[in-house]
Amino acid sequence: MKRKGYLLGILCLLSGAVMAQGNNAFAVQTTVENGIIEGNYDTKTGIQTYFGVPFAKPPVGDLRWKAPQPAENWKGVKETKKFGPRPMQKIVFGDMNSRSDGLSEDCLYLNVWTPAKRNTKGLPVLLYYYGGGNAAGDGSEPRYDGESMAKKGIVVVTCNYRLNIFGFLAHPELSAEAPYKASGNYGMLDQAAALKWVQKNIAAFGGDPKKITLAGESAGSIAVSMQMSSPLSRGLIAGAIGESGAGINPTMAPVPLADGEKMGVDFLKKAGVATIKQLRALSSRDVYELFDESKMFGFPIVIDGYFLPKTIPQIFAAKEQAQVPLLLGWNSAEIPGGAFMQGQPYKEENYVARVKKEYPNDFEEVLKLYPHGSEKEIELSATALAADRFISYSTWKWFDLHRNNSTQPVYRYLYSKLRPELVDKSLASGLAGGTVRADGNAPKPPKAVGAPHACEIEYCMGNLHLVKDYAWTADDYKVSDTMLNFFANFIKTGNPNGDKLPEWPVAKAGDATPPVMILDTESKAEKAANDARYLFLDKSYGNK
Secondary structure, X not given: OHXXXXXXXXXXXXHHHHHHHOOOEEEXXXXXXXXXXXXXXXXXXXXXXXXXXXXXXXXXXXXXXXXXXXOOOOOOEEEOEOOOOEXXXXXXXXXXXXXXXXXXXXXXXXXXXXXXXXXXXXXXXXXXXXXXXXXXXXXXXXHHOOHHHHOOOOEXXXXXXXXXXXXXXXXXXXXXXXXXXXXXXXXXXXXXXXXXXXXXXXHHHOEEEEEEEEEXXXXXXXXXXXXXXXXOOHHHOOEEEEEOOOOOOOOOOOEEHHHHHHHHHHHHHHHOOOOHHHHHHOOHHHHHHHHHHHOOOXXXXXXXXXXXXXXXXXXXXXXXXXXXXXXXXEEOOOOOOHXXXXXXXXXXXXXXXXXXXXXXXXXXXXXXXXXXOOHHHHHHHHHHHHHHHHHHHHHHHHHHHHXXXXXXXXXXXXXXXXXXXEOOOOEEEOOOOOEEEOOOOOOOOOOOXXXXXXXXXXXXXXXXXXXXXXXXXXXXXXXXXXXXXXXXXXXXXXXXXXXXXOOOOOOOOOXXXXXXXXXXXXXEEEXXXXXXHHHHHHHHHOOO
């Protein structure tokens, strides 16, 4: 009997362990404009989730390379408990980590995390656009997970949008058939359609349609700058957050429609396809392979007179952008200095020669702004110059345009927290914020001199616990808590400040040294120290 009781006890312990590790959720339903959807209510977290919710018709068949169309109604209950397929894409960035189930042209789905109780109304809303150069990415990546932000009292939404040739092909035939007589920008129109869906349906999740903040990183940040500029979207948002990126020369700036159409004509010609009708008749595989064989990274955003009537600097200078609070910034070492040095060692003669080649008429000014007194200083200056040319300047320009052409508050940060060590020493940090398997024959990468591109995403969204590659420390969690609370406060009120947080001052119009919040283990606001670099680059790029 004793043995039997012992075994029963073990079985009870095991079953309890299984229950503790099992699913804590039960099914919940809500009604959106197209019908009833069923998600999960996690009793451990208190968060409801609805994954893979369609916000537009599948852009397939005759709808390939057309603006997204409203989703059709359905009968019964649509189960929305798993992420929808991610958009068609090559593995451009091998360090991206998707939770979606495969790829498909049928990809226009969004995901919702909400803390709403049965009678909750009026919660602030965050709609987050993923990065990936408009060539890769999807809304299911763990670093974009909305649970931690939802626990702050915010309804969080991520959405997919078409990429590469499927999302940005422009062509005269496509322009002729469109009611607005333009083509391309389908991915941007998908984002706008998701925003419109959120505005119309978010009350079903306890959200306030008048309190939608857009956010994104890299191409997602560029998307926020575009949606803030677009007549289709700018009236639907209450705030904007940009992490490293704006659609301003030299970073993925839009091109004239005619230039985009020419790229499309050239693509079809090289692919041996005579007409858009023939291209549309091809399978997803054939289009994917034709694009892959072209060795192109992607197609540009275009000034189409519909989604985007002018360049971003022109729109902001005319004060035609969304007049809303803006929080934005970039990282302290967005890209390694080797990108500017083109692989050459950080030697005096190499650095000076590169600067003279890039800036033959202004090299003396550049060498003062990016000094070179030692190899270490050259490494820091080359890193700063590479980062500024890559994405920091364009983000600064967005900041400068809005603070000088709006009465709304603008807040700027510089994310500077160095990453901790990798858990698996056989891995290496990738370009998109994740990790890749290290090449044993490749030279060991230099020690980071700052925070690289995309590394802040899991911090600001409170998702360090979902990213297992790095040996997070107490300092990392401290920075994440600070950044998450800054962002949550801004989403709720248009102001990042709050209890126990460092004071983050507004950057005012005309201020020659506007403040910047240094986000690090000990976060603090400082007067801008490097804006002379951006003022020089502003003259160089001539963004008017």
